Amino acid sequence: MDKRYEILKQCFGYTSFRDGQEELIDAVLSGRDALGIMPTGGGKSLCYQIPALMLDGITLVVSPLISLMKDQVMALKSSGVAAAYINSSLTPAQIELVYRNVELGKYKIIYIAPERLLTTGFLHAVSKVKISMLCVDEAHCISQWGQDFRPSYLRITDFINRLPYRPVVSAFTATATAKVREDIIYRLGLQDAKTVITGFDRPNLRFEVMKPAKKPNTLLELVSARRNKCGIIYCATRKKVEDVCFKLQQAGFAATRYHAGLTDEERRQNQDDFVYDRRSIMVATNAFGMGIDKSNVGFVIHYNMPQSMEAYYQEAGRAGRDGMPADCILLYSASDIRTAKILIENPSEKSMLSPEEQQEVIEHDLARLDQIVDYCQTRRCLRGYILDYFGEVHPDECHNCSNCVKEVSMPAATPAAAPAVAPVSGKNAHLVLACIDNVYQELGRNVSTTLIVRILHQSKDKRIFENSLDHLPHYGALRYLAKEDIYGIMADLREQRLVKYTSDHGIISLTAKGRKELQKKATAARSSANTELPQYADADLLQVLKDLRWQLAQEAGVPAYVVFSNATLQDMAEKAPRDIEEFLQVSGVGQHKAEKYGKVFLQAINDYFN
Numbered sequence: 001m002d003k004r005y006e007i008l009k010q011c012f013g014y015t016s017f018r019d020g021q022e023e024l025i026d027a028v029l030s031g032r033d034a035l036g037i038m039p040t041g042g043g044k045s046l047c048y049q050i051p052a053l054m055l056d057g058i059t060l061v062v063s064p065l066i067s068l069m070k071d072q073v074m075a076l077k078s079s080g081v082a083a084a085y086i087n088s089s090l091t092p093a094q095i096e097l098v099y100r101n102v103e104l105g106k107y108k109i110i111y112i113a114p115e116r117l118l119t120t121g122f123l124h125a126v127s128k129v130k131i132s133m134l135c136v137d138e139a140h141c142i143s144q145w146g147q148d149f150r151p152s153y154l155r156i157t158d159f160i161n162r163l164p165y166r167p168v169v170s171a172f173t174a175t176a177t178a179k180v181r182e183d184i185i186y187r188l189g190l191q192d193a194k195t196v197i198t199g200f201d202r203p204n205l206r207f208e209v210m211k212p213a214k215k216p217n218t219l220l221e222l223v224s225a226r227r228n229k230c231g232i233i234y235c236a237t238r239k240k241v242e243d244v245c246f247k248l249q250q251a252g253f254a255a256t257r258y259h260a261g262l263t264d265e266e267r268r269q270n271q272d273d274f275v276y277d278r279r280s281i282m283v284a285t286n287a288f289g290m291g292i293d294k295s296n297v298g299f300v301i302h303y304n305m306p307q308s309m310e311a312y313y314q315e316a317g318r319a320g321r322d323g324m325p326a327d328c329i330l331l332y333s334a335s336d337i338r339t340a341k342i343l344i345e346n347p348s349e350k351s352m353l354s355p356e357e358q359q360e361v362i363e364h365d366l367a368r369l370d371q372i373v374d375y376c377q378t379r380r381c382l383r384g385y386i387l388d389y390f391g392e393v394h395p396d397e398c399h400n401c402s403n404c405v406k407e408v409s410m411p412a413a414t415p416a417a418a419p420a421v422a423p424v425s426g427k428n429a430h431l432v433l434a435c436i437d438n439v440y441q442e443l444g445r446n447v448s449t450t451l452i453v454r455i456l457h458q459s460k461d462k463r464i465f466e467n468s469l470d471h472l473p474h475y476g477a478l479r480y481l482a483k484e485d486i487y488g489i490m491a492d493l494r495e496q497r498l499v500k501y502t503s504d505h506g507i508i509s510l511t512a513k514g515r516k517e518l519q520k521k522a523t524a525a526r527s528s529a530n531t532e533l534p535q536y537a538d539a540d541l542l543q544v545l546k547d548l549r550w551q552l553a554q555e556a557g558v559p560a561y562v563v564f565s566n567a568t569l570q571d572m573a574e575k576a577p578r579d580i581e582e583f584l585q586v587s588g589v590g591q592h593k594a595e596k597y598g599k600v601f602l603q604a605i606n607d608y609f610n
């Protein structure tokens with residue numbers, strides 16, 4: 001078998017590459033520099049981890065945040081890969097030990113903070129080994145045109161120049177405009193770099209802008225309606241973080257906070273509480289989040305407008321990394337513009353720039369501020385606006401943002417939130433499935449979620465009459481429900497993998513599983529058997545698997561996703577493997593994890609069915 005695919009399956013448990021991954025891996029393996037621009041959750045890590053395991057020497061990964069390194073190393077170790085990190089969270093003795101192991105060639109991948117690259121100890125340790133690749137993660141940090149410029153990133157080039165030979169250099173980031181892209185190539189001195197830019201769109205994210213009269217009340221309504229989900233609330237200042245966190249805690253929410261004014265220890269503790277699901281809401285400034293690999297964030301609310309579209313998309317993009325539907329809501333008020341201007345005009349970390357350069361950066365930042373103000377005020381499709389900003393072609397409407405779908409833009413008024421994976425109420429869910437199927441039979445194509453909701457809700461939309469859809473048996477079948485509830489049913493159906501949204505934004509169709517579900521119902525009706533079908537058994541099984549994961553993660557002292565991601569558990573619940581062979585077929589289960597967890601998970605699945 002092709003070695004790349006062998007590693008993909010054995011270490012990471014996947015059978016196919018995602019968009020862009022193969023091209024970047026091949027470039028690096030052929031000795032060529034590479035620049036990968038992929039959205040959050042797009043799978044950048046594999047692009048350097050797979051070559052790292054195939055190249056003969058070691059791979060250094062420069063990364064800006066301690067938390068990211070720790071997470072990545074934990075995840076790699078749990079997949080059986082020898083990896084380590086070097087940053088200020090280690091004691092001098094621990095760093096010494098890592099250096100010794102580096103010299104002994106014990107690691108394939110080493111994550112390192114940029115500040116550490118030029119230290120004598122590190123230079124000495126790596127002088128004894130071969131560095132095959134240097135990988136720069138969050139590469140936009142090297143550009144002063146990006147929103148996260150870190151002067152320490154400029155040391156990377158000095159480090160490369162000090163080596164007796166030049167390793168392959170690869171760089172990755174999620175957000176980069178053309179200008180930042182050029183700057184990355186220039187500052188890192190990338191040579192003939194293979195540049196791969198995959199789409200920026202994240203179809204599972206729903207964008208919304210609100211202009212609330214009273215932000216605190218609106219925020220409480222929004223989080224009440226999402227009680228069983230994890231979320232991040234970004235505020236512009238430390239003071240706001242304190243206020244908002246306090247109010248949420250008073251209202252009974254498990255909220256914690258993160259900003260640069262807290263001690264290192266408290267920041268670490270609060271971040272862990274959030275990552276390990278002990279607290280469900282993180283209230284933070286933009287200091288929080290870069291590199292947080294928490295895949296089950298169900299919403300990101302911006303209590304204040306951020307300073308640029310790049311910052312917004314990066315922060316909002318921390319929602320829904322597991323591919324599940326997630327909300328990105330921006331609460332805008334005119335006073336946000338004043339706060340943003342003050343923050344831009346009084347930068348905290350740009351001291352390495354000359355006064356002229358500093359002024360240029362400020363002017364550039366103010367121009368970017370205008371853009372995000374425009375986003376908050378636009379009536380156009382919000383997703384379209386974002387994609388335009390990054391220069392990507394898109395349909396006129398996405399049918400999944402507050403401007404395209406006015407009906408769902410209000411916060412759900414019901415405080416009783418649905419459980420994270422809500423058991424779909426059988427009858428209504430089947431009506432929705434049947435309606436989607438009937439419309440497809442009628443028109444020979446699938447239509448948007450909005451149109452399905454309108455048919456079920458007996459709307460007078462002219463598209464319904466033009467296509468004679470008012471003659472369908474389902475026209476008005478759910479008119480007694482609120483439209484939000486029908487959207488809710490659809491979200492649940494999607495979560496259960498019974499329907500899917502195609503890349504054409506908001507077009508909904510049945511999955512094979514959804515079709516099977518419909519057929520089961522029809523067969524049951526024909527045989528007029530009275531026995532209830534075991535509906536949505538996977539949702540219950542999924543819960544069993546999640547509980548087991550939680551228990552194992554607690555025992556090992558790691559975040560739940562290090563054991564298995566949500567997507568892996570979904571696939572496991574669907575495939576319901578019976579033996580280790582079948583267990584290995586589950587997406588995200590590699591050799592190492594199968595050996596480690598196979599037995600207990602198989603036992604749980606077996607118990608569930610018996």
Ligand code: ADP
Pocket residue numbers: 014015016017018021038039040041042043044045046293295321565587
């Ligand atoms: P990024 O760094 O681009 O934000 P990650 O590298 O953290 O994204 O990947 C996001 C998720 O996607 C991870 O859970 C990862 O295991 C998963 N993933 C990456 N590549 C693949 C693939 N080829 N097939 C299935 N899942 C993948």
